[in-house]
Amino acid sequence: MLDPESAEAGAALEQSLLADFAAVFSLNIAFQRGLMTRLLRGPISGDDPDAAPILMEMLHRAKVVAPLRQGWQLRAEMVDLLATRAASLRAKVSFTALAAADLLAGGEQMIFAPEAFAQAARTFQFFCYHRARDTRAASLQDTAPWVEYVTALSEAEAPLLAPYLPLDGVTRLLEIGGNSGAFALALLERHPALQIAIMDLPAVCHLGQSYVASRPEAARLVFHAGDARVDPLPTVRGGPPEVILFKSMLHDWTEKAQRDMLARAADHLAPQGRLIICERAPLGAGDLPLGLGLAPHLVFATYYRKAEHYRLLLADLGFELLAPVEVEVDLTFQILIAERRG
Numbered sequence: 001m002l003d004p005e006s007a008e009a010g011a012a013l014e015q016s017l018l019a020d021f022a023a024v025f026s027l028n029i030a031f032q033r034g035l036m037t038r039l040l041r042g043p044i045s046g047d048d049p050d051a052a053p054i055l056m057e058m059l060h061r062a063k064v065v066a067p068l069r070q071g072w073q074l075r076a077e078m079v080d081l082l083a084t085r086a087a088s089l090r091a092k093v094s095f096t097a098l099a100a101a102d103l104l105a106g107g108e109q110m111i112f113a114p115e116a117f118a119q120a121a122r123t124f125q126f127f128c129y130h131r132a133r134d135t136r137a138a139s140l141q142d143t144a145p146w147v148e149y150v151t152a153l154s155e156a157e158a159p160l161l162a163p164y165l166p167l168d169g170v171t172r173l174l175e176i177g178g179n180s181g182a183f184a185l186a187l188l189e190r191h192p193a194l195q196i197a198i199m200d201l202p203a204v205c206h207l208g209q210s211y212v213a214s215r216p217e218a219a220r221l222v223f224h225a226g227d228a229r230v231d232p233l234p235t236v237r238g239g240p241p242e243v244i245l246f247k248s249m250l251h252d253w254t255e256k257a258q259r260d261m262l263a264r265a266a267d268h269l270a271p272q273g274r275l276i277i278c279e280r281a282p283l284g285a286g287d288l289p290l291g292l293g294l295a296p297h298l299v300f301a302t303y304y305r306k307a308e309h310y311r312l313l314l315a316d317l318g319f320e321l322l323a324p325v326e327v328e329v330d331l332t333f334q335i336l337i338a339e340r341r342g
């Protein structure tokens, strides 16, 4: 594991690359052509067929590579960054390019006709949940890229958000839509007596199992493949969950689907249990990154709801929302904790 100072420097470099047009443009191409892997092995010649002058100039201007007399090499800080974050950077660069292209081509639609935008945007096709309903090789192949992207986001969000989840004394947590387990691992690391079950789609659970396999916390984590809208919700180590968590999950759904999923969770929860919703807040709360780094979040901006929206849904189920906690990540996250009334 990285020391906190190197991890912070890596996160800052990654963020500045993702905000910069030349960096996203050129890194995206370099990853696609396998050039980053080759540069990591050592310098490349200026005659290399992949070292196209425009591409290398952009990588140079973006401070990814430095010129040699006869070629190019990665800058030292890029070597350090790629040693720990190559998969994360690749996933984020590719998604930033996709989101920016959709927004620049269809920004008007995104704001004034969001449903049409969602139908047309490649960003939304990238999250092909319907391909995650089984674990055939082709389904896993289609599911892996977006799971990798969501995992990269969660790895960055979890250390900032996990301290605000009130889990002291909690031993059984169910995370619905917990993806590869990146967020759950951070919770398990902080709370040694905690056991977590993740319910997610079959291909996602399959990929998640390999993602967590090498981590000691995985002994306290179980994946349960299913559809949270219709399949029975799992117990956690044989008992009802004391907390059911929806992290960046509900915004994908219509209000009716959100209500139904929350109602099922409420029915399944231990009597004194809590529901926790953790979601990005609508734009307007907190600072905004205004560079290219905004694109991957702006593309979903019409889906982020106010705490009041969730308060009303939960009130209908007999739950009371405690004061929302706001945490600055890339955008502002709100952590909404709800308990049964009375």
Ligand SMILES: C[S@@+](CC[C@H](N)C(=O)[O-])C[C@H]1O[C@@H](n2cnc3c(N)ncnc32)[C@H](O)[C@@H]1O
Pocket: 129, 132, 150, 151, 153, 154, 176, 177, 178, 179, 180, 183, 199, 200, 201, 204, 226, 227, 228, 229, 246, 247, 248, 249, 252
């Ligand atoms: C936007 S991702 C968020 C993942 C994760 N909670 C995070 O914050 O990184 C939404 C997750 O919900 C899962 N999901 C979508 N539909 C689902 C369903 N019907 N039942 C269970 N999980 C579902 C997806 O597979 C995905 O992992």
